[in-house]
Amino acid sequence: MWHLHQFPLCPFSRKLRLHMAEKAVAYELVRENPWEGRDGFWQLNPAGKTPVLHDPERGATLCDSRVIAEYFEETIERNALISGGAAQRAETRRLVALFDENFYRDVTEPVMHEKMMKRLILRQPPDGRVLRSAGKLLHGHLDYIDWLVDTRQWLAGPTLSLADLACAAHISVVDYLGAMDWSDHEQAKGWYMVMKSRPSFRPLLSEKMDGLPPPREYASLDL
Numbered sequence: 001m002w003h004l005h006q007f008p009l010c011p012f013s014r015k016l017r018l019h020m021a022e023k024a025v026a027y028e029l030v031r032e033n034p035w036e037g038r039d040g041f042w043q044l045n046p047a048g049k050t051p052v053l054h055d056p057e058r059g060a061t062l063c064d065s066r067v068i069a070e071y072f073e074e075t076i077e078r079n080a081l082i083s084g085g086a087a088q089r090a091e092t093r094r095l096v097a098l099f100d101e102n103f104y105r106d107v108t109e110p111v112m113h114e115k116m117m118k119r120l121i122l123r124q125p126p127d128g129r130v131l132r133s134a135g136k137l138l139h140g141h142l143d144y145i146d147w148l149v150d151t152r153q154w155l156a157g158p159t160l161s162l163a164d165l166a167c168a169a170h171i172s173v174v175d176y177l178g179a180m181d182w183s184d185h186e187q188a189k190g191w192y193m194v195m196k197s198r199p200s201f202r203p204l205l206s207e208k209m210d211g212l213p214p215p216r217e218y219a220s221l222d223l
């Protein structure tokens with residue numbers, strides 16, 4: 001069976017967990033804190049990043065969430081999440097890159113650093129200026145998500161895709177850390193509620209990062 005090396009608030013691992021649940025791929029979780037630089041982990045992934053999927057029985061290892069997602073799309077036909085014609089598939093990949101690169105750089109990563117790393121590892125208070133700047137950038141991203149929701153059925157087009165999973169994974173981390181602000185973003189909020197209600201989301205909502213409890217509303221299906 002696949003072992004997924006991850007920690008509960010890694011957005012890339014969350015995207016992969018949603019993907020594996022939607023495609024009914026069985027796996028076990030292995031807790032991995034990449035910042036600890038464990039030797040055995042570096043041997044699996046010389047980039048030292050989560051997520052890593054490893055199957056000890058077959059001796060197979062897959063690294064990087066986008067590579068792993070492509071692997072499952074190529075090997076498991078049911079519930080395709082990069083689907084449609086070439087242009088539609090390109091649109092899904094464009095949005096996954098937008099959320100995994102731009103949203104992560106602007107919002108998820110600074111919020112994780114200020115509210116998770118500083119609290120649990122560095123033992124420092126969060127820097128309000130960094131959080132305010134991430135909050136401003138969050139609104140810009142939510143404006144764009146509002147527009148996508150207004151013009152399409154799902155973020156990338158007519159069907160649920162990996163773009164929805166990527167975006168929801170990042171938002172769920174920011175939400176867990178109490179840094180989501182939905183003011184003036186009813187469309188994006190409605191879409192996230194639909195995502196949050198999917199059975200694939202449930203295990204994420206019940207999981208906690210030790211020493212860092214989520215706000216009470218985090219697991220609620222009413223935002």
Ligand SMILES: N[C@@H](CCC(=O)N[C@@H](CS)C(=O)NCC(=O)O)C(=O)O
Nearest residue numbers: 010011012034049050051064065066
């Ligand atoms: N492109 C990678 C990004 C993975 C990534 O940045 N993971 C973070 C945790 S959320 C990490 O392991 N960071 C440790 C480091 O950069 O040293 C993917 O999609 O899997």
